[in-house]
Structures are given as structure tokens and as C-alpha cells.
Amino acid sequence: MLLEEFEPVKAVIEPGMARKEEKADICSTLILTFSGQVVEQVRQMDGVHEGGALKNLNGRHPWYIYEKDGCKVAVGLALVGAPMAVGQLEEYKALGFENFIIFGTCGVLDKNIAADKLILPSAALRDEGTSYHYAPPSDEISYEPALLSTMEKILDKYQIQHIRTKTWTTDAFYRETAAKVKRRKASGAEVVEMEAASIMAWSRFREAKVYQFFYTADYVDHHQEEWDPRREERKLNPMTFFEIAFTIAKELQVS
Template identity: 65%
Template sequence: MLLDEFENSRAVIEPTDEGIRGIGEICDTIIFTFNGEIVNRLSQMEKVYEGGYLQNLNGKLPWYIYQEGNYKVAVTMAIIGAPMAVGQLEELKAKGFKNFIILGSCGVLDKSLQADKIILPCSALRDEGTSYHYAAASDEIAYDHALLLTMEKALDKAGIEHVGTKTWTTDAFYRETPEKVRRRLAAGAQVVEMEASAIMAWAQFRQANVYQFFYTADYVDHHNQEWDTRLEFRTTDVMTFFKVALAIAKEL
């Protein structure tokens, strides 16, 4: 199997190579959000400014500097999908960022999880391709337990309710069949998304400090073979989730 070919060796192209373009102001922590509205609203705030950017064939991917008092944090938009998200993280780490707070929505497999709940992915089922280039083949992968504890303590201190669970990371959101959903639930996954297992593998390989959380969105109803967007229940302002990320950042 091709996905059994993990090699812990230097690659031909490394994110530190001079040909990887990007420049700008670096701070210790960057918030990496899959929600573009958060970045758009931040970019329009007074005293928030563009700190730098990555660049590829799609164009520039800027990050913005947000400051409260003497505290600074960078914020950038993550591209959806494991390959591009990990590619961005590779380059951001190579530029000098040390802590990565990652947030985005997730689908729900377990209907008991209501919309807009904060989820900490403790482990992930590896149903994508990127992670197998950063870690030996296995069905599951997890974050360093110490990093999870740091995040849990930060959320507890801020009084933010959260649920820890296993997630199912898949490349193919249009192939979440009822039988697959049943099997993933049986394996312990309560939510589904597209990047977490790859990010976990990257974090282990690069020894990166990653603090990732989700907020629940749609429901993949395998019982009725329907997709429930749950839009009427997803009423939390997205900047609330940015504040959750800030609560974590301030404790690092």
C-alpha cells in the first residue's frame, strides 16, 4: 500500500527553502481559523493591521495582527482541506510562529451534540491522505496529552463549556454514507471534519504546539439518510469563537 510508505527523513522540498515565499511580522501565537468571516471582521477593526502573508498560485494569504494592551496575536484564514491546511501550517511554522490555535466548524454524527458547542478533538480517525506522510499508518491518531490539558485548563479558567471526543477526518464530505457514519460512531467518533487527523500527524512530526477546537454545525442524519443543516440553531456570533481562541492564547 502506498500509504504505508511513511519515511522520517528530509524531503526534497522543505518549508524552510528560500523559494517558499512569505514575509512579515511574527509573534508567538497565530490563530488559524477556517471561518473567513472572523478574518474579514477582524481586518476591518481599528488598530488591526496586516502583519504579513504567505503566497502561492491562488494569491496572497495574509495574516493580521490583533493587539490587546501589550498582548499580540496573529490571525489568518485556513484553507479548507487537509493538504492545504497542513501546507500552510508548515510554512507558518517555518516563518517563526510557535503556537497554533486552530478553530473551525464540524459536522455532528451524534445528534445529542447541540449546535454551536465547543468540541476538543482528543483523537481522530484517519480517513484522509495527508497524515500518512507525517506518521506511520494507523487507524487513529491523537494530540500530545499535555497540549490538550493546557487547552482544557484555559477553557475551564474562562468558564467556557466544552466536550472532548474523537473525530472522524475525511477527505470526501460527499461520501459520508449511512453505513460509514454507523461504523465511525461505533468506533467512538461523534463529529466529522476534514483536517484534524492530518494536523495531529503534522504536529507530532514537527513537534508543533497545536491547540485545536471545533464548534458544532450540521447533523449528518444516518438514520433518515438526510443532511440537517441546523441553520435555525446556529445563532452564535462567530466572534464568540474568536474569543474562545483568545482565551486559549492568553494562557500560553
């Protein structure tokens, strides 16, 4: 099968070949969020300036430099979907960023998990394609234990409640059938999203320091075969989770 052709060798096109902007402002930590609202709010803050941008056929994707309490980070928008998210990470790492803090929403497969809960993905079911080009074939992949432990210790230090669980990474969010949801739950997954398995595989392959978390949003109910957006239950401003990401960045700076 094509997805069994993992080859840990140099590729014809390497990320370092991407065009680089002159005078780009690079710092050690990059916070990537899938929330355009968060990026826009950060962009409008006093003292924030554009640090540079990635470019592709979809357009120009800038990052912004945010500094507070002596901690300087870059903040950018992560593109939805495993191929684009990992493609961005490849280019950001080639530019010189070292720590990657990534966050966004996830759906839940277990109704007992309320909205706006912070999730640490300990492993991911690989129901996508990108991860198979960065890691040998398997049904799931685990988060790098040392990185997961670092992030969990930071959350515990600041008494930030979180749930550590397995996630289901899928390319096809319009094909989350009731039977698939039931099988993924049986395999231990409690949440679903579109990038984590690929990001975990990329992190291991490139030996990159990635700190990823989710916050819960909609509910995929396989019992009733219904989708519940749970919009009324989602009370927290996404900036709450940006502040958590920034707290992680500050701790990484002093560690």
C-alpha cells in the same frame, strides 16, 4: 500500499524553502480560523494591520496583527482540506510562528450534541491522506496529551463548556454515506471534519504546539439518511469562538 510508506526523513522540498516576504511581522502565536467572516471582521478592527502573507497558485493569503490587553497575535484564514491546511502550517512554522490556535466548524454524528457546542478533539479517525505522510499507518491518531491538557485547563479556568471526544477526519464530505457514519460512530467518533487527523500528525512530527477546537454545525443523520444543516439552531456569532481562541492565546503568553 502507498499509505504505508511513512518515512521520517528529510524531504526533497522542505517548508523552509518557501519564499519569504521581507519585513513580515511575526509574533509567537498565530490564530487560524476556517471562517472567512471572522478574518474579515478582525481585519476591519481599529489598529489591526497586515503582517505578511503566504503565496501560492491560488493567490495571496495574508495574516493580520491584532493586539489587545497586552497580547499580540497574528490572525489568518486556514484553507479547507488537510493538504492545504498542513501545507500552510509548514510554511507558517518555517517563518517563525510558535503556537498555533486553530478553530472552525464540524458536523455532528450524534443528534444529542446541539449546535454551537465547543469540541475538543482527543483523537481522530484517519480517513484522509495527508496524515500518513507524517505518522506511521494506523486507523486513528491521538491529540498530543500535554497540549490537550493545557487547552482543557484554560477552558476550565474560564468556565467555558466543552465536549471532549473523538473526531472523524475525511477528505470526501460528499461521500459520508449512512453506513460509513454508522461505522465511524461505532469506532467512537461523535463529530466529523476534514483536517484534524492531519494536523495532529503534523504537530507530532514537527513537535509543533497546536491548540485545535471545533464548534458544532450540521448534523449527518445515518438513521434517516438525511443531512440537516441546522442553520436555525446556530445562533452564536463565530466571533464568539475567536474570543475563546484569543483567551487561549493570552493564557499561553503568561504560562
